[in-house]
Amino acid sequence: MHKILQFRDQTLLHRALTHRSYVHENPQQGEHNERLEFLGDAVLNFLSGEYLYRRFPEKGEDELTRRRSALVDEKQLARFAIEVGLDLRMRLGKGAILDGGFSNPNLLSSTFEAVVGAYYLDNNFDIEAVRTVVEPLFDAVPEEIVEVRANVDSKNRFQEWVQRNITPTPPKYLTEQVGGSSHAPEFIAKVLVGEKVYGVGRGRSKKVAEKAAAEDALANVKEKA
CATH class of the missing domain: 1.10.1520.10 (Ribonuclease III domain)
Structure with a gap:
């Protein structure tokens, strides 16, 4: 053991x-x-x-x-x-x-x-x-x-982008359970810089949803660049 x-x-x-x-x-x-x-x-x-x-x-x-x-x-x-x-x-x-x-x-x-x-x-x-x-x-x-x-790691890459281009303050994540069962929940996460939402993601855990939100945010800022 x-x-x-x-x-x-x-x-x-x-x-x-x-x-x-x-x-x-x-x-x-x-x-x-x-x-x-x-x-x-x-x-x-x-x-x-x-x-x-x-x-x-x-x-x-x-x-x-x-x-x-x-x-x-x-x-x-x-x-x-x-x-x-x-x-x-x-x-x-x-x-x-x-x-x-x-x-x-x-x-x-x-x-x-x-x-x-x-x-x-x-x-x-x-x-x-x-x-x-x-x-x-x-x-x-x-x-x-x-x-x-x-x-x-998408969350860290997006944080670096934010701190390099917008503000030294790290982005924040708002995550909540939106469905699923007690043993298979589903979460949705939003990543914000200030009050602006940059990305949204879903996942079976908070960590997965937040990483998906960061990936969405990275894709969004790349499209605008």
């Missing part, structure tokens, strides 16, 4: 593995993992940023930002989830399972974030304990994969 699954408080681990679709079908099971997902996302962003800052002392802010996005994007976090054995441990509702939830990148990545958040709590808010289990995962990602992903 991977160290990140070795918990003193097993109830924390169970909560981290519990998707809302499971709680919907089993309300007596208590809380789902979305609050832990929020915490884990913040922890991973900090640790990946600090990791890259140390590893690449010659890289500037823009390059480090792109690399961080690539290192903790949905696809990569889903791979981490499978690597540590979360895929078949996720507690999903029957509908989510029938829809292929055990191999769904969005569910896998979200669960990995939740487990990281739970591990942080289980270790009394000790960031070093989390670092020891996630940095080996970061180390195992081939450099060329991170580099390729970093160069194609």
Whole structure:
């Protein structure tokens, strides 16, 4: 068993593995993992940023930002989830399972974030304990994969365009769920610069919808150039 699954408080681990679709079908099971997902996302962003800052002392802010996005994007976090054995441990509702939830990148990545958040709590808010289990995962990602992903990240490319051509203030994203079920939601995102909408995108997760909005914005500004 991977160290990140070795918990003193097993109830924390169970909560981290519990998707809302499971709680919907089993309300007596208590809380789902979305609050832990929020915490884990913040922890991973900090640790990946600090990791890259140390590893690449010659890289500037823009390059480090792109690399961080690539290192903790949905696809990569889903791979981490499978690597540590979360895929078949996720507690999903029957509908989510029938829809292929055990191999769904969005569910896998979200669960990995939740487990990281739970591990942080289980270790009394000790960031070093989390670092020891996630940095080996970061180390195992081939450099060329991170580099390729970093160069194609649409959100970062649109932010660079905005800061180069309009304002130093980063664009903002307004994202909401517009349909789908509890285990297969659909989101729509709008990317704004000031009060002006530059792009709109849809996706099965907030991250995917926001990237689609950024791609739409890049296409729109290219057409006007």
